[in-house]
Amino acid sequence: MKEIVIEVVVKGIVVISLLMLAAAYMTFMERVVMARMQLRLGPNRVGPFGLFQPIADGIKLLTKESFQPDSIDVVTYWLAPAIALFTAFFAFALIPFGGTVTVFGQQVSLQIANVNAGVIFFLAFSSLAVYAVVLAGWSSNDRYSLLGGLRATAQMISYEIPMGLSLLTVVLSAGTLNFNEIVDAQRGHWFVWTHPISFIVYVITMFAETNRAPFDLPEAEQELTGGYNTEYGGLKFAIFFLGEYVNMLAVSSIAVTLFLGGYLGPWDIPVLWFVVKVFILIFFFMWVRATMPRFRYGQLLDFSWKVLLPVSIVNLVVTSWFVLVVK
Amino acid sequence: MKDTIHKVLSMINGLFIVLKYAFKQPITVRYPEVKRQTSSRFRGLHYLTKWDDGLERCVGCELCAIICPAQAIYVKPAQNDPDHPHSHGERYASDFQINMIRCIYCGYCEEACPTGAIVLSNEYELSTYTREEMIWTKDMLTEKYPGESGRDPKREI
Numbered sequence: 001m002k003e004i005v006i007e008v009v010v011k012g013i014v015v016i017s018l019l020m021l022a023a024a025y026m027t028f029m030e031r032v033v034m035a036r037m038q039l040r041l042g043p044n045r046v047g048p049f050g051l052f053q054p055i056a057d058g059i060k061l062l063t064k065e066s067f068q069p070d071s072i073d074v075v076t077y078w079l080a081p082a083i084a085l086f087t088a089f090f091a092f093a094l095i096p097f098g099g100t101v102t103v104f105g106q107q108v109s110l111q112i113a114n115v116n117a118g119v120i121f122f123l124a125f126s127s128l129a130v131y132a133v134v135l136a137g138w139s140s141n142d143r144y145s146l147l148g149g150l151r152a153t154a155q156m157i158s159y160e161i162p163m164g165l166s167l168l169t170v171v172l173s174a175g176t177l178n179f180n181e182i183v184d185a186q187r188g189h190w191f192v193w194t195h196p197i198s199f200i201v202y203v204i205t206m207f208a209e210t211n212r213a214p215f216d217l218p219e220a221e222q223e224l225t226g227g228y229n230t231e232y233g234g235l236k237f238a239i240f241f242l243g244e245y246v247n248m249l250a251v252s253s254i255a256v257t258l259f260l261g262g263y264l265g266p267w268d269i270p271v272l273w274f275v276v277k278v279f280i281l282i283f284f285f286m287w288v289r290a291t292m293p294r295f296r297y298g299q300l301l302d303f304s305w306k307v308l309l310p311v312s313i314v315n316l317v318v319t320s321w322f323v324l325v326v327k
Numbered sequence: 328m329k330d331t332i333h334k335v336l337s338m339i340n341g342l343f344i345v346l347k348y349a350f351k352q353p354i355t356v357r358y359p360e361v362k363r364q365t366s367s368r369f370r371g372l373h374y375l376t377k378w379d380d381g382l383e384r385c386v387g388c389e390l391c392a393i394i395c396p397a398q399a400i401y402v403k404p405a406q407n408d409p410d411h412p413h414s415h416g417e418r419y420a421s422d423f424q425i426n427m428i429r430c431i432y433c434g435y436c437e438e439a440c441p442t443g444a445i446v447l448s449n450e451y452e453l454s455t456y457t458r459e460e461m462i463w464t465k466d467m468l469t470e471k472y473p474g475e476s477g478r479d480p481k482r483e484i
Contacts, residue, residue: 037345041355291345292338 011112015092023245024054030286037290064234069140072231076139081236084132084243090125091250094118096180098263098271110263110271111180118179119171122254123164126209129247130156133211133218133228136240140231148227151297152211152218158304159208159215165312166198166205169319170258183262190261197315199259201308203284206251208304210244212285214292217300252281365449370432372450373425374476375469376443378415383469384444385423386416391436391445399429400436416442423465427453443484448476 028043028050035042043050068077098110115121130153137149171177173194174185185191192199208215219227229240256262256277265273295303356363365371376384387404405421413419436445455461473480 033349036349036353039348039351039354041353041357044357287342287346291342 007106007108008112011108012093015112016089019089019092019246019249020242022249023242024058026245026248026282027057027241028054029282030289033283033286034290037287058238061234061238066234066236069142069231072141073139076135077231078236080132080136080139081232081239081243083135084129085239085246087125087129087132088243088246088250091122091254092246094122094179095250095253095257096183096262097274099268114178114180117177119167119177119182119258123160123167126163126251127156127160129209132240132243136232137218137228140228142231144224144226144230145228148218148220148224148230152228155208155211155215155217155300155304158301159205159308162201162304162308162312163205163209165309165316166195166201167258169195169198169316172316172319172323179257179262183257183264186261186264190259192259195259195315195319197311198319199255201312201315202255202259204308206255207285207288208300210247210251210285212244212248213289214295215300216294217297220294248282248285249278252278252285255281365451367449369449369451370434370437370447372427372448372453373430373436373463373468374446374448374478375420375423375465376446376476376478377470377473377480379473379480381473382412383414383419384442385420385440386414386442386444387418387420388441390439390441394435394439395430396433396435397429397431399426399431400424401426420465423468425463425468427461427463428458441484443478443482446476446478 031053032042032050043053046052046056068074093112094115096109096111096114100107100109102108133152133156134149137145137147137152170182170191173191174182176182176185182191207213211218217227218224219229224230229237232240253274256274260277261273263271263274265276378384385402387402389402389404392398392400392402401422401424402420403422404418407413407417407419432447434447437447453461470476
């Protein structure tokens, strides 16, 4: 018992610190990638090739004045960034980064918690993520924040449904809700080949769930001066920012696990293939952000309810017919 | 349906156009290390030029101060000492100041000058720490040697 607890705690600390580092360097990568696509250079002043830029940004945000606006709901105001980061981190408790490796003579599986109902857990916690945005928008007593929070509610709830339906098709053909077993079921072929429509729907909802361009209405800088995090500054803003990037990593990891064969790949290298696949998806996130303009609010909801929902329902019915009748 | 497919395809096409630009050379100039080549007619910092023989071209006529739309120029004329002339004319500018904060770099002073004394160079790095330092005085403006500004010191105007 004691050994299991120590193992889980160590794995958790390692994963969290690696995620923090990855999220910090994703901000750097995003700035460089987008700059290159816009014929700019991007940050290149701090350290070699600007590699210390995230550290400089972190120091800047840490040393900023900690302020809080007048007549706010203090508890929720301070709680909202924590919820954002917590829900983002939680998904990583479920994701298998690799098979089992031997560390100090012990068999260690590269997964924090092997939950039987992993997919359900993930969906539950990704719907909790909306609370961070809504509470931040509501508690900071500011019209821009409130508008951002309202937009986020409608958007995230609308896109949760096609997301769940597209994940259901994978669950149906794998016959399990356990992430590890879903990855094992992809030894023959990745699910992206058998469920291309589910994958496309999931990728679209992935952008909407993380509030990234072209679905970045809740934090539209031009219209809402930053949306729900308008009234947040310094470290509180940094937590929101980290939460967004960790969330990007989380949804990409889920996409990799469910559709792109997880940690499987040629040769048996534990974490490499997982990281490579997630990296490609993250690059896709940035590529799309550099290309696509923002949706209008009406278009956003129309697209979810009139296009994605029917498509994913038909997709689910066809998949269940294949699973039940053809197999 | 055909319309929708066309829209989706053009969206994907757009993605690849953006990706193509990622492999082009960025057009950013790394400013303090690399400086952009200014055009030959660029209007920057002023010079008070000299004749070939080392005498000042400025005869203290104050036409530049009169034409200046921003009233940035101050000229204090004085009589030339015939034994030790500063310029070829009767008078010369004993003091000449240009306030570089007021100056709008229009180049009218260069056009108005009857002797071609005041010219605008390609120098544009003029920042200072105080406002007082932004007033360029005569010894800062005058060429150190004839032709320093890049203009031919033998020219008539």
